[in-house]
Structure formats: C-alpha cells, structure tokens
Amino acid sequence: xSPASGVKAVEVxxxxxxxxxxxxxxxxxxxxxxxxxxxxxxxxxxxxxxxKSTLLRLIADLDTPTAGSITVFGKSARQARLDQDYGIAFxxxxxxxxxxVTANIxxxxxxxxxxRAQRRDRVAExxxxxxxxxxxxxxxEQLSGGMQQRVAIARALAERPELLLMDxxxxxxxxxxxxxxxxxxxxICGETGAAVIFVTHSIPEAVFLSDRVVxxxxxxxxxxxxxxxxxxxxxxxxxxxxxxxFTSVTDVREALHGTPGAPAARGVESR
Amino acid sequence: MNSTSVARTARAIALGALGIVLLGVxxxxxxxxxxxxxxxxxxxxxxxxxxxxxxPHLWDMLARALAPANTSAASQPVWLAVALACLSSLGxxxxxxxxxxxxxxxxxxxxxxxxxxxxxxxxxxxLSQTVxxxxxxxxxxxxxxxxxxxxFEWQRWMSVAVIASYLAFFPVAVGALRGLxxxxxxxxxxxxxFAAGWWKTLLHLRLPASVPYLIPALRLGAASAxxxxxxxxxxxxxxxxxxxxIIEYAQSGSSDPAKAWSPIAGAVLMGLAAAGIVALVxxxxxxxxxxxxxx
Numbered sequence: 001x002s003p004a005s006g007v008k009a010v011e012v013x014x015x016x017x018x019x020x021x022x023x024x025x026x027x028x029x030x031x032x033x034x035x036x037x038x039x040x041x042x043x044x045x046x047x048x049x050x051x052k053s054t055l056l057r058l059i060a061d062l063d064t065p066t067a068g069s070i071t072v073f074g075k076s077a078r079q080a081r082l083d084q085d086y087g088i089a090f091x092x093x094x095x096x097x098x099x100x101v102t103a104n105i106x107x108x109x110x111x112x113x114x115x116r117a118q119r120r121d122r123v124a125e126x127x128x129x130x131x132x133x134x135x136x137x138x139x140x141e142q143l144s145g146g147m148q149q150r151v152a153i154a155r156a157l158a159e160r161p162e163l164l165l166m167d168x169x170x171x172x173x174x175x176x177x178x179x180x181x182x183x184x185x186x187x188i189c190g191e192t193g194a195a196v197i198f199v200t201h202s203i204p205e206a207v208f209l210s211d212r213v214v215x216x217x218x219x220x221x222x223x224x225x226x227x228x229x230x231x232x233x234x235x236x237x238x239x240x241x242x243x244x245x246f247t248s249v250t251d252v253r254e255a256l257h258g259t260p261g262a263p264a265a266r267g268v269e270s271r
Numbered sequence: 272m273n274s275t276s277v278a279r280t281a282r283a284i285a286l287g288a289l290g291i292v293l294l295g296v297x298x299x300x301x302x303x304x305x306x307x308x309x310x311x312x313x314x315x316x317x318x319x320x321x322x323x324x325x326x327p328h329l330w331d332m333l334a335r336a337l338a339p340a341n342t343s344a345a346s347q348p349v350w351l352a353v354a355l356a357c358l359s360s361l362g363x364x365x366x367x368x369x370x371x372x373x374x375x376x377x378x379x380x381x382x383x384x385x386x387x388x389x390x391x392x393x394x395x396x397x398l399s400q401t402v403x404x405x406x407x408x409x410x411x412x413x414x415x416x417x418x419x420x421x422x423f424e425w426q427r428w429m430s431v432a433v434i435a436s437y438l439a440f441f442p443v444a445v446g447a448l449r450g451l452x453x454x455x456x457x458x459x460x461x462x463x464x465f466a467a468g469w470w471k472t473l474l475h476l477r478l479p480a481s482v483p484y485l486i487p488a489l490r491l492g493a494a495s496a497x498x499x500x501x502x503x504x505x506x507x508x509x510x511x512x513x514x515x516x517i518i519e520y521a522q523s524g525s526s527d528p529a530k531a532w533s534p535i536a537g538a539v540l541m542g543l544a545a546a547g548i549v550a551l552v553x554x555x556x557x558x559x560x561x562x563x564x565x566x
Contacts, residue, residue: 062460082466094457098479098559108465111475139558
C-alpha cells in the first residue's frame with residue numbers, strides 16, 4: 001500500500017482559487033505551491049481569510065481550483081478521493097447521532113462494502129488506538145467534545161489512508177483537552193505513518209505537531225514562509241517547556257507578523 | 272423504566288383523565304345553570320340551549336349507547352354499530368394514509384433530487400390544500416366510476432381513501448423534505464469525502480436524519496386522513512363508515528337526541544387510536560429520534 005518512492009503525498013502547483021461574491025471576485029488563494037512528503041506532518045497557519053481551509057478543501061476535492069493543479073500520491077485530487085487515499089476530520093466531529101461509536105467508525109468501511117468480520121476487526125483496532133474501548137457502544141450525545149473528536153479521527157483512519165487532512169479538529173476543545181489530543185495525535189501518526197496536513201489557528205499547536213509549519217497571509221491568500229520545526233519523534237509533554245520549542249514558536253510568530261515586534265495579525269492565537 | 276419515568280407517565284394519564292372529567296362537569300353544570308333558551312346577540316346564537324334535545328345528559332348518552340340502535344329485534348346496540356363503523360373508517364383512513372405517505376415521500380425525494388422541482392412543485396402542494404374537499408369529492412367519485420380493469424371494479428370506499436390521501440400526503444411531503452434536507456453541510460461533505468454517491472448518501476445519511484421530522488409529519492398526516500375520511504364519507508355518501516353514521520343518527524336528532532352523540536365520540540376515539548398507532552410505529556425507531564423536532 002505504500003506509494004512508490006519519490007512520489008509526493010501531496011503536490012500543489014500554481015493553485016489559484018477565486019470565489020464570486022456580491023462585492024466582486026474574491027481571491028482566496030493566489031498562485032500557491034506546496035509539496036508534502038509521505039509521512040510528513042505539515043501545518044497550515046495564518047489569520048482568518050488566508051485561505052488555509054480553502055487549500056485543504058481543494059486537496060480533499062471538496063472544491064475545485066480555479067487554476068493550477070493538485071496531485072495526491074501522483075493522482076488527481078478527484079481520483080484520490082474516489083480511491084479513498086485520504087481521511088478527513090473537521091472542526092465539528094460530524095458524527096451521526098443515531099449511530100454508536102462503533103457504527104460511526106464503521107461507516108466508511110460499510111459504504112465501501114467491506115465484509116462484516118473484517119469491519120469488526122478494524123473497528124476494534126481503531127477504538128483501541130484512540131483509547132475509547134469502554135465507549136464502543138455509546139452514542140455521540142453521551143460523549144464529551146474531546147471523545148467525539150477522537151471518534152472522528154478513528155473514522156478518518158478507518159481505510160488506512162496514507163494522508164490525513166485535518167481542519168482545526170481541536171479548535172472547539174478546551175486547552176487541557178487540546179494538549180492531550182495533540183499528544184495523542186503525535187502517537188497515532190507515529191503508529192500509522194500517515195502524512196498529515198493540519199489547519200490550525202494556534203502557533204504552539206502547529207509547532208508541537210509539525211515537521212514544517214506553512215505560514216500564510218490573507219487577501220489574497222498566499223504562502224508567506226515555511227518554517228522547519230522537526231522537534232524529533234519522541235515528543236512528550238516535557239517538550240512544551242524546552243527551549244527548542246520556544247525558539248520555533250518565536251520563528252513562526254515572526255513569520256506570521258512579518259517583522260519582529262509588529263502588531264499581531266488578527267485571528268491568530270499565540271497561546 | 273425507572274421510578275421517575277413511571278411517576279411521570281402516571282401523572283400524564285391522571286391529568287388527561289382529569290381533563291375529560293372536567294369537560295363532563297362543565298357540560299352538566301352549564302346544562303343545570305345556563306339559560307334555557309341559550310343566549311343570542313344580534314340574532315347570533317352565542318350560547319346553546321340547555322334543553323334535553325340540544326344538550327342531553329351525559330348518562331342519557333351513555334345509556335343510549337348501550338341500548339339497541341333501533342326497534343327491530345335483531346338490532347345491534349348503538350356502541351357496537353359505532354365501533355364497527357369506526358373500524359371500517361379506520362381501515363379506509365389507513366389506506367389513505369399509506370397512499371398519502373408514499374406519494375408525499377416520493378414528492379419529497381423528487382424535490383430533494385431536483386432543485387428546480389422544489390420551486391416548481393412546492394407552491395402547487397400548498398395550493399392543493401386550499402381546494403375544498405366538498406368540491407373535490409364528486410369529481411373523484413365520478414372518475415372512480417369510470418375505472419374498470421378486468422375483474423377489478425372501483426369501489427366507493429376507494430374514492431374515500433383517495434380523498435383521505437389527498438389530505439394526508441401534504442404534511443408528509445413537507446416534513447419529509449425538511450428532514451431529508453436536515454443533514455449539516457459537514458455531514459454531507461463527509462459523505463462526499465467517502466466517495467458516497469447520491470443513493471448511498473440518501474440511505475445512510477438523509478433517510479435516518481429525516482426520521483425525527485417524519486414522525487410528527489405522519490402524526491399530522493394520520494389526523495388529516497381521519498378528517499378526510501369522515502368528510503369524504505359524508506360528501507360521497509359511502510356506506511358503512513362513521514361519517515355516514517354521524518349523518519344517519521343526527522337525522523333522528525329531535526326524537527332521539529342522545530343517540531347522535533355516540534358516533535361523534537366514536538370519531539374522537541378513532542382519531543386517538545390513529546395517533547396511538549403512529550406512536551407505536553415511532554417507538555420502534557427510537558434510536559433515530561435523538562433530536563426529534565416538534566411540529
């Protein structure tokens with residue numbers, strides 16, 4: 001299942017996306033290029049309106065670019081979606097309230113016609129992976145926000161995708177749950193080896209999780225700078241207090257704000 | 272069921288019973304104390320007369336219900352005649368509701384699939400409900416009279432069922448459409464990201480999501496089907512149903528006033544039975560009703 005060597009997980013070339021609005025044509029993305037290697041964790045960060053979510057949606061083939069090309073494992077974004085090469089998680093968990101935790105995680109497998117026994121085994125694995133074994137039979141309304149988001153992540157991983165697309169999945173969680181979920185995600189990514197594109201508003205979150213942080217700027221949406229982080233594979237809670245972590249946080253903040261000491265860009269949390 | 276929900280159910284039943292008793296008490300107290308000639312203002316009767324013809328005693332109604340319907344030796348008691356007529360009407364109404372639900376749901380699916388259809392069909396659906404049933408009944412009876420396919424011959428009760436379905440389809444169509452359109456954009460995009468097509472999205476997302484909207488719609492549809500059946504029985508002259516019995520017994524009103532109230536009570540009980548049947552169906556769909564809306 002591993003892609004041929006040398007093929008990028010995601011290759012975005014010269015992508016422009018415009019939306020017609022009442023006020024005229026809005027350029028959400030302007031000539032954006034980005035490539036993500038297999039197994040690499042890349043965060044997209046920037047103020048509101050910088051097009052980071054739009055870029056993720058284009059890669060997921062939930063929308064089509066106005067110009068430019070996107071390939072996922074060497075195929076068109078559409079073909080990659082049809083082949084289920086990626087899993088996706090949004091800010092709202094989007095669980096189906098009439099399905100139990102098990103049945104929610106099972107949904108993509110069921111839709112793609114996997115056999116019952118196979119489905120059961122895979123779901124059991126995934127529930128174990130996200131640490132919800134005790135809640136297998138619970139319904140979404142009985143779970144906390146953090147637990148719902150774990151179910152959504154397990155669901156995104158159901159088809160063993162080599163690419164995980166995440167649009168502010170922890171955005172609605174409280175800070176403590178959020179940090180715990182980040183550590184969980186690092187562990188899960190280590191175990192699955194999937195590449196991740198992760199949209200976030202939070203600088204520490206991006207730094208903690210990522211190999212590279214892509215800093216974007218708004219109107220029109222562009223990539224301003226790419227900050228290499230790579231804090232190593234063994235990222236524990238202690239990392240959040242290490243000097244290397246703070247150095248990277250500062251790097252990303254300065255990239256966001258242009259020059260050191262400039263006023264903070266709107267919509268970016270520096271917590 | 273735990274003790275609090277038992278207590279709650281008991282309380283609901285007690286309050287319901289109290290309401291009925293209260294209605295009876297108001298009836299008898301007004302009959303006792305109200306002006307014998309009623310109350311008229313500028314020639315408009317505002318309060319009814321309290322005579323035994325206009326307002327029989329409750330116990331007279333009950334006694335009449337238990338007595339034979341007419342003087343012939345083989346006559347059924349009134350309550351049995353009413354019950355049989357109700358069963359017949361309930362069957363017709365059930366057929367009407369079934370046809371109405373299928374047609375309504377089908378229309379909702381068409382409107383869901385084609386945005387154009389929604390704007391083209393919906394106004395006509397609303398308009399259809401403004402046509403008076405009395406005007407519709409003879410047309411449907413006369414159309415039905417021309418239907419004869421082989422052994423099959425159109426029956427009068429079928430016209431009644433068609434009229435009932437004409438009333439019942441509307442709440443189902445509107446409720447089903449709202450329900451089918453209820454999934455969030457995020458849920459729809461999720462299905463898209465799973466490469467699920469229209470039918471799979473319908474089966475796994477839209478249909479289950481529509482249940483909380485469909486149950487109240489069916490409840491309304493059932494009530495409409497009952498009203499449609501009774502009115503259509505009256506206006507088409509169909510025999511055997513409760514609508515016919517209401518007219519028949521009302522005609523003996525001045526000589527036998529207590530008798531006319533039995534089929535009316537029967538029609539009320541029939542409506543309650545229909546609502547109960549829908550509630551029973553809803554019980555089996557419990558897990559889809561986690562966010563039921565009230566209509």
